Amino acid sequence: MKRMKTVASAVLMLAAGALAGTAQAELPKSMTWTAYDVGSSGYVEASAMADALMKEESTRVRIMPSGTSIGRLLPLKTGRAAYGWLANEIYFAAEAIHDFAAQEWGPQDLRVMLGRPAGFGLGVAGDAGVKTLADLKGKRIARVQANPSVNIKVEAILAFAGLTWDDVEVVDVPSYGASLRALVEGTADAAGGVPTAATFRELEASPRGIVWPSLPDDDKAGWDRVKKVGSFFAPITETVGAGLSEDNPAQLIGYRYPMIATYADTSADEVYAVTKAIVETYDLYKDVNKIMPRWQAKIAGHPPADAPFHEGAVRYLKEIGVWTAEDEAWNQDRLARMKAVQAAWDAAMDEALEKNLPGKDWEAFWADYRAKNLQ
Incomplete structure (x- = not known):
């Protein structure tokens, strides 16, 4: 009986602590x-x-x-x-x-x-003559400096069509906003982004117009190429955004x-x-x-x-x-x-120090260490 009382008291104390923690959540x-x-x-x-x-x-x-x-x-x-x-x-x-x-x-x-949940695609100026992703070959596509989050998705979309950055005319821009402005200003034909971006709405209302080339979810080979670039991508049918609606959807890359x-x-x-x-x-x-x-x-x-x-x-x-x-x-x-990635990083740093690895060689060393020690 004494043990039952002790356990009950502990439970009450824990419950009170939890309530107190919530009450302090300001x-x-x-x-x-x-x-x-x-x-x-x-x-x-x-x-x-x-x-x-x-x-x-x-x-x-x-x-x-x-x-x-x-x-x-x-x-x-x-x-x-x-x-x-x-x-x-x-x-x-x-x-x-x-x-x-x-x-x-x-x-x-x-x-x-x-x-x-969000859809990401290549917003293409309507006057660029692009109907499918394959039509992007030779077109001017914005690439954002120091923004792998945008660039890797554009790379994955190009990969769907069997293209790379080498197959298009790269327009380097300093920011995501600048990449969208390049479309409105006519210095690029396509830029990656989410269809709800305000600048895409501006493009939609401009003489250029906007289209979203699809990544059909039944194209297994195309999606296999996408997932080799980023395993966390998945198909999404997007109906919200510039140039999109329930009657005019596009199949894009899905992510958060x-x-x-x-x-x-x-x-x-x-x-x-x-x-x-x-x-x-x-x-x-x-x-x-x-x-x-x-x-x-x-x-x-x-x-x-x-x-x-x-x-x-x-x-x-x-x-x-x-x-x-x-x-x-x-x-x-x-x-x-x-935790596994953090442990691998620490181990790789220790090994690099032991080898007196020059700082300029670190990123290649880490990429190789990741490939060998992390699935």
Whole structure:
């Protein structure tokens, strides 16, 4: 009997602690977020949510736009911003690949809070004479400097048609926003992006017009080539965005964007509070554009995503009955993968030091070490 009383008391104490933790989950008085640059869907959606929090919660939110992956993640790494409305740079940073293979980066311990399903395609000017992806050969296609998140998706779309960057005329631009502006200004024929971007709407209304060459989901060979570029891509039929509708859909690359992300060591109570506030102010931003219904927690609160979900977000998603056992299993697998990548990085660094490897050779060394030691 004494043991039963002790166990019961412990259970009550744990329950009280959990309630206290939830009660202490207060929204910060001010926050800084990063997002894609002005004119992008990510910036528009982040701005709408920020406005909702400022109206409903009296929380001040500042958004730092950037057209590059490094520009969006560096403020989070240095503590200048707490949250980012990010894309596949989350995956690249967690895996320490592309720009994040540099020694000053390495695998970043990032977490996702929410992320809506999105379609990504090559928006093509209607006067460029492109009907299928194969027609892109020789066309002017924007490539964004220091933005592997955009460029790898464009590369995957080209691969669907058996093309590479060598088969097109590359137009190098400094940012994602600049890549879309190049279409409107006539200096490019195609640029990769999400169809809801405001600049694509501008292109749609311009004399050039806009088309979205499809990646048919029944083209197995094409999709095999896509997945060799990025295993996390999947077909999606997109009906929302410039030049798209239920009557005029396009089959594009599916992924999550934007994903609201932060570092793993961000307070679980704070992440709980921010996730809760974003979900509970949904009615204030749901009509900003036709894509916003995908931000409902029952849609945006599930994996897969480019990193594990943060424990604070998971706590809230469980509380509202969204998080499932399957979600938890996925999250644990993704956490294990991240630990394996981090351990491999540390081991590779030790080996490089033992060999006195020149810094200029590090990225090639790490790529080879990854291939041999990580599946």
